[in-house]
Amino acid sequence: MSVFAVLASTSARRAAAFIPGRSRSAAITKVFGGLPLQRSHSFHFLEQKQSSRLFATIADEAATVEEEELVELPTNDNDEELLRIRHSSAHVMAMAVQRIFPEAQVTIGPWIDSGFYYDFFFPERTDEESGETIPARKLSEQDLKDVKKAMDKIIGKDYPISREEVSREEARRRIEKIGEPFKLEILDSIKTEPITLYHIGDEWWDLCAGPHVDSTGKLPKKAIQLQSVAGAYWRGDENREMLQRIYATAWKDPQQLKQYKKMLEEAKKRDHRMLGKKLDLFSIQEDAGGGLVFWHPKGSKVRRMIEDFWKDAHIQDGYDVVYSPHIANIDLWKTSGHFDFYRADMFDQMDVENEQYQIKPMNCPFHCLMYKDELRSYRDLPFRWAELGTVYR
Known part of the structure; x- marks a missing residue:
C-alpha cells in the first residue's frame, strides 16, 4: 500500500470497490495523532509538530477514506x-x-x-x-x-x-x-x-x-x-x-464495471508520481536519467519516517538490521545463480583493477556471505536479518 494511502483519512463515508488480495485503505485499523495506520509500533517521531503538518497535507491530498463501505469485486479465481x-x-x-x-x-x-x-x-x-x-x-x-x-x-x-x-x-x-x-x-x-x-x-x-x-x-x-x-x-x-x-x-454486469472504473479513478488520485510532484516530495530529473528519483526536503522527511517505522517494526519482531555493499565481484553473482537467470535485468558489469564487478540486483547473496562468516548451529535458528538495501535492476 502506498504511504500516502496509509497516512491519509477523511471523515466522509462512501462506497469503495476492491479486488480481493489487493491493497486497500480499509485495511487501516490503528489511529494516532489523528492519522490512521496499519500497525501500532513506536511512533514517537510523529509527535513533532512539523511532521504532523506535513502528514496532514499528505492526508488532505491523498483523500483516502477512513471508513468505507466496501464492495468486493469478483475475481477469476473465485468466480x-x-x-x-x-x-x-x-x-x-x-x-x-x-x-x-x-x-x-x-x-x-x-x-x-x-x-x-x-x-x-x-x-x-x-x-x-x-x-x-x-x-x-x-x-x-x-x-x-x-x-x-x-x-x-x-x-x-x-x-x-x-x-x-x-x-x-x-x-x-x-x-x-x-x-x-x-x-x-x-x-x-x-x-x-x-x-x-x-x-x-x-x-x-x-x-x-x-x-x-x-x-x-x-x-x-x-x-x-x-x-x-x-x-x-x-x-x-x-x-x-x-x-x-x-x-x-x-465484468458480470454494468454495475461491476462502474465500480471497477471508480476504483481506477481513486487509484489515480493516490498515484505516487502525481502526489510526489504536487506535494514537492520528489522529482524525476531527465537530465540525470529516466526513473531516477531525487528526494526533496519534504520527501526526505517522509522517507526517514517510513524507514524508522520499518526498522522499529523489524527490531520489535526480532530482526537485526544489517548493511551490505552496493557492488560485488561477478563471481558471487555467478555462484548465486543471479548472473545466469537474471542477467537480462542486471546492469552491465564494470572492470575494477582487472576484475569484473557487478552492482547488486538483490541483497540475499550478501546476507549468505555474512551468515557463513562463522560456524553456526541449528540452535541458532531462526536467524533474522533485515536490510534497507538499494538494489539495481
Whole structure:
C-alpha cells in the first residue's frame, strides 16, 4: 500500500470497490495523532509538530477514506462465470477485429486479473491497383470504438459457441488453409491430443482449451470495455514480430464495471508520481536519467519516517538490521545463480583493477556471505536479518 494511502483519512463515508488480495485503505485499523495506520509500533517521531503538518497535507491530498463501505469485486479465481465471460469476450473481440481488418492475424488472447487481452499481427500489404506497399496498420482510439461496435453486433446475434476436438493433422490443415502462421506455432507447442477448437457460429474459430459461455448472447456487452493498445513482441522475443495488444476489461454486469472504473479513478488520485510532484516530495530529473528519483526536503522527511517505522517494526519482531555493499565481484553473482537467470535485468558489469564487478540486483547473496562468516548451529535458528538495501535492476 502506498504511504500516502496509509497516512491519509477523511471523515466522509462512501462506497469503495476492491479486488480481493489487493491493497486497500480499509485495511487501516490503528489511529494516532489523528492519522490512521496499519500497525501500532513506536511512533514517537510523529509527535513533532512539523511532521504532523506535513502528514496532514499528505492526508488532505491523498483523500483516502477512513471508513468505507466496501464492495468486493469478483475475481477469476473465485468466480468461474466471470472467467468464462472474459475468455469468451476475448474470442469475440478477435472475431470483431478480423471482421473489420481481414489482414489481421491472431496470436494469443488470455484472461488476466482485471479482464483480458488479445495480440494481433498486422502485416504490410500491397495495394492491388498501384502495387505500392501499405504500411502495417497501427490501431487507434477510433479503431477500438469500431471494434467494440462490431463486438456488440456479434453479441446481439447470439451466435452459439461450440467445442470441437480434432486430430493434430486436421488442425494443421485448417490453420494452413486460413493462413494463420502464429496459430501453427501455437499448435506445435501443444503436446497433447486431441486438439480442441472453439467456434463462434460458423464464421470464426480458434485453438482453445476453454472454458466459454454457451453463446455470444450470454455476454453482458454493457459490462465490457476496450481500454488501450500496447506493443508486444511475439513470444516476448525482441527479435520476433511486433504485435499490437488490445487490453480490455469485462465484468458480470454494468454495475461491476462502474465500480471497477471508480476504483481506477481513486487509484489515480493516490498515484505516487502525481502526489510526489504536487506535494514537492520528489522529482524525476531527465537530465540525470529516466526513473531516477531525487528526494526533496519534504520527501526526505517522509522517507526517514517510513524507514524508522520499518526498522522499529523489524527490531520489535526480532530482526537485526544489517548493511551490505552496493557492488560485488561477478563471481558471487555467478555462484548465486543471479548472473545466469537474471542477467537480462542486471546492469552491465564494470572492470575494477582487472576484475569484473557487478552492482547488486538483490541483497540475499550478501546476507549468505555474512551468515557463513562463522560456524553456526541449528540452535541458532531462526536467524533474522533485515536490510534497507538499494538494489539495481
